[in-house]
Amino acid sequence: MNFLESLTKIPRRIIFLTIAIAVAVPLIIPIGIPVNVMPQSKKLFDAVDGLTSDSKPVLISCDFDPQSLPELYPMLLAVMRQCFSRNVKVILMALWPQGTGMVEMGLEELSQEFTKEYGVDYVFLGYKFGVAAVVLGMGENISGVFPVDYYGTPLDSLQLMKPVRNYKDISLIVTLSTGDPGWRQWLLYAQSRYGARLGVGVTAVSAADVYPYVETGQVTGLLAGMKGASEYETLVQRKGYAEGIFRASQGMDAQSLGHLLIMIFIILGNVGYFYTRRKR
């Protein structure tokens, strides 16, 4: 077996090891590859940036669990940083039970940067089982679906929630979604049925499915995976809403090198394949 033939038989452990090194090294020694902001990320950023303290609140639904944390959690932090910096009121909730933990973690992290009052600047509704019934019910009456918030406080007693009855009183819904239930249900029921404005942040696996809805304007902006999160972080930084190192941006060097390596492996594999086929 010569060199070209051996390209089709690279041991998988070698591939794993090289990818691990290619991903780990840029995390330790950053290269600083610039982040190019895509129009669909900018669109969501602009939608939030167009809101003020007098605007209706933004509803952020954390429809993900710790498995999607590297991609979606930075989006949550970046969107909340932007909202808090602009004094836009935020309503948080989750269609995934584990999403509540993500929200609590985010609120704890941001409490060190912002002094915001619970019930006035933000509210956390928690998780409710039912998906379609929840999203449809919120279109009629949010307090009917969530009579109390995550901490057991009646919704009617929270200042932020007093003028909020249904989606008409929400300026923008942002779903950070890892699968079902998630963006599909928000688009199906909240956007299509009630005409709510919807921004979507998804894991990269789902991103290709969302593009058609961005094209038609059914979705107001899309954040696609870690790349989308890093773009949003970049925009938040450029506007001066926050500074420091952000996790998604930190990972983009590693992401780029990882992709480069996979492309090299694909090319090498194909070279070996075509050589072997020709030889036969």
Next chain:
Amino acid sequence: MNISPDPWVWLAAFLTLCIFSFLYRDNVLYRFAEHLFVGVSAGYLVALTWHNQIYPNLIVPLFVEGNLFYIIPLAFALCYFARFVPRFNHMIRLPIAFLLGWGSGVAIPAFFQRDILRQTQGTLLVRDAFTRWDSGLWAVVILVGVVSTLIYFFFSRERKGIIKPTANLGVIFIMLGFGASFGYTVMARISLLIGRLQFLLGDWLGIIR
């Protein structure tokens, strides 16, 4: 280097390494972590179902508040267990029929609006699309892509004449779609690895910030 003193971080790091050890080969540490995950998930699901669904939505209204209306959903729910009694086996159809009927009634009009009407509108060439040359070009590409892909899946006529090259063009669009999906999938998997490495190198070992 600033190693975490938090025992939970150490436990999470240990379990992460246990799972990663599978990349070398199947071993007892991997199986331990895998079984632990399955057990914890199952336990979590049982507790979650009780605390988030059964207790607040059935037990409290029916037995604490005394709302007898909730006997109906209770009876429907119990019908699911009829499957275990051959004589009453047929009763499982009741809740399934209810769910199917409700689900279809709610979803079909919304699906039609989301995926048919609005997507067809988005595919049509309208004057607004040609206000800029690039948006006009993409509108034409989308139209050609949708039509040729639909023709590829049109099996009622033999592929000859104009249908053959159009269907072949559709294949190219389908392949481009698959390629984009695969690229995004690779990105997602690399992101997961980055997330774990950020945890190991940052939260655990303190090598990165």
